[in-house]
Amino acid sequence: MDIFKKCFNWNLADKIKKKGLYPYFREIQENEGPVVTIEGKERIMAGSNNYLGLTAHPKVREAAIAAVNKYGTGCSGSRYLTGTLDLHVELEARLAEFLGFESVLLYSTGYQTALGIIPTIAQRGDYIVSDKENHACIMNGAMIAKGALTNFVRYKHNDMEDLERVLAGLPEKAGKFIVSDGVFSVTGEIVNLPELLKIAKKFGVRVMIDDAHSLGVIGEGGRGTASHFGLTEETDMVMGTFSKTLSSLGGYVAGPERVINYLKHHSSALIFSASPTPSSCAATLAALQILKDEPERVGKLLANTKYLRKGLMALGFNIIQNETAIVPVIIGDLEKAFLVWRKLFDYGVFVNAFIPPAVPPNMSMMRVSMMASLTEDHLNKIIDVFGKVGKEVGML
Numbered sequence: 429m430d431i432f433k434k435c436f437n438w439n440l441a442d443k444i445k446k447k448g449l450y451p452y453f454r455e456i457q458e459n460e461g462p463v464v465t466i467e468g469k470e471r472i473m474a475g476s477n478n479y480l481g482l483t484a485h486p487k488v489r490e491a492a493i494a495a496v497n498k499y500g501t502g503c504s505g506s507r508y509l510t511g512t513l514d515l516h517v518e519l520e521a522r523l524a525e526f527l528g529f530e531s532v533l534l535y536s537t538g539y540q541t542a543l544g545i546i547p548t549i550a551q552r553g554d555y556i557v558s559d560k561e562n563h564a565c566i567m568n569g570a571m572i573a574k575g576a577l578t579n580f581v582r583y584k585h586n587d588m589e590d591l592e593r594v595l596a597g598l599p600e601k602a603g604k605f606i607v608s609d610g611v612f613s614v615t616g617e618i619v620n621l622p623e624l625l626k627i628a629k630k631f632g633v634r635v636m637i638d639d640a641h642s643l644g645v646i647g648e649g650g651r652g653t654a655s656h657f658g659l660t661e662e663t664d665m666v667m668g669t670f671s672k673t674l675s676s677l678g679g680y681v682a683g684p685e686r687v688i689n690y691l692k693h694h695s696s697a698l699i700f701s702a703s704p705t706p707s708s709c710a711a712t713l714a715a716l717q718i719l720k721d722e723p724e725r726v727g728k729l730l731a732n733t734k735y736l737r738k739g740l741m742a743l744g745f746n747i748i749q750n751e752t753a754i755v756p757v758i759i760g761d762l763e764k765a766f767l768v769w770r771k772l773f774d775y776g777v778f779v780n781a782f783i784p785p786a787v788p789p790n791m792s793m794m795r796v797s798m799m800a801s802l803t804e805d806h807l808n809k810i811i812d813v814f815g816k817v818g819k820e821v822g823m824l
């Protein structure tokens with residue numbers, strides 16, 4: 429049997445393309461902050477995770493350019509060997525201080541961070557205990573661990589009673605590791621961390637929170653989920669990414685110094701992969717400094733989100749409620765979702781179409797994400813366009 433047969437036979441994307449409704453891999457020709465140029469036309473970006481709009485900030489751009497001039501374009505080696513720059517060490521120290529954890533270790537992406545931590549911490553015979561709606565990197569990290577005979581169990585989404593039920597059914601002596609998104613990437617909901625930590629403590633289990641969508645969005649000055657609940661000291665470990673608020677590329681894990689030291693010497697995804705580029709580190713450092721110096725940007729982001737949510741709800745759209753920067757607008761039917769996406773795009777608003785299996789069947793959505801740099805004019809235009817499209821497709 430030709431193992432490529434499934435590739436030659438799979439044609440769903442071609443069918444959607446033929447109808448002119450394909451939303452993915454659209455080329456952005458210019459990216460000037462909240463407005464991007466796609467297919468020669470300006471469109472408001474309402475789908476980026478560039479939450480504070482810092483990819484366009486002059487200090488961030490200049491820092492990246494200066495790093496290229498000083499260190500070159502890449503590290504050509506892993507952190508373990510020839511790929512550790514003073515920039516990596518400085519960023520780790522500054523992040524640890526900002527987040528309030530003993531130590532931080534960088535990875536080359538957020539995705540890789542989860543793949544690096546989970547199979548290294550959870551080993552043969554241990555249990556990874558995961559929320560059912562965790563990000564794919566956590567699921568895949570757990571799958572790698574499973575290959576090494578680790579057990580993978582899941583509890584109902586953000587359901588702490590179910591977490592307790594699952595833990596109560598596991599062998600008392602086995603090692604267990606609870607992993608949850610801090611802000612869930614599809615629905616934008618915040619994990620019930622106080623209850624999760626209470627249960628973890630009762631069963632003597634360690635916890636890691638993925639703060640990819642929390643850093644720069646919730647918590648004091650954007651310090652993330654644990655800070656949001658005032659529970660930084662009680663949270664064992666946090667991971668995250670530089671590809672969202674910190675406007676660059678890379679990932680991090682923050683935790684106790686001895687645990688970070690163990691990861692440094694045992695984590696394959698770290699040891700066998702090149703370290704983040706100089707420009708990525710320098711841009712992240714500059715963005716982190718802006719976040720520290722100008723925490724009001726976080727307030728602006730949340731005010732923008734509130735404004736948009738209110739406007740879309742007033743029109744009659746069905747929106748999943750949360751207190752973060754993600755506005756999930758439920759469309760339902762898959763074909764209708766593609767049509768809504770295309771019409772929004774044609775009217776000059778770029779959002780993300782989320783379809784099964786990323787969401788349950790008949791729960792296709794426009795996942796709108798906000799940026800602090802969007803102005804009231806941009807927001808009003810997004811709301812107007814949604815209203816127009818909602819009427820055209822018979823939703824409103």
Ligand SMILES: Cc1ncc(COP(=O)(O)O)c(C=O)c1O
Nearest residue numbers: 537538539563613640669671678
């Ligand atoms: C919850 C969550 N974790 C991890 C990642 C991966 O981050 P990165 O883009 O740095 O690979 C993402 C990105 O989409 C995410 O949403």
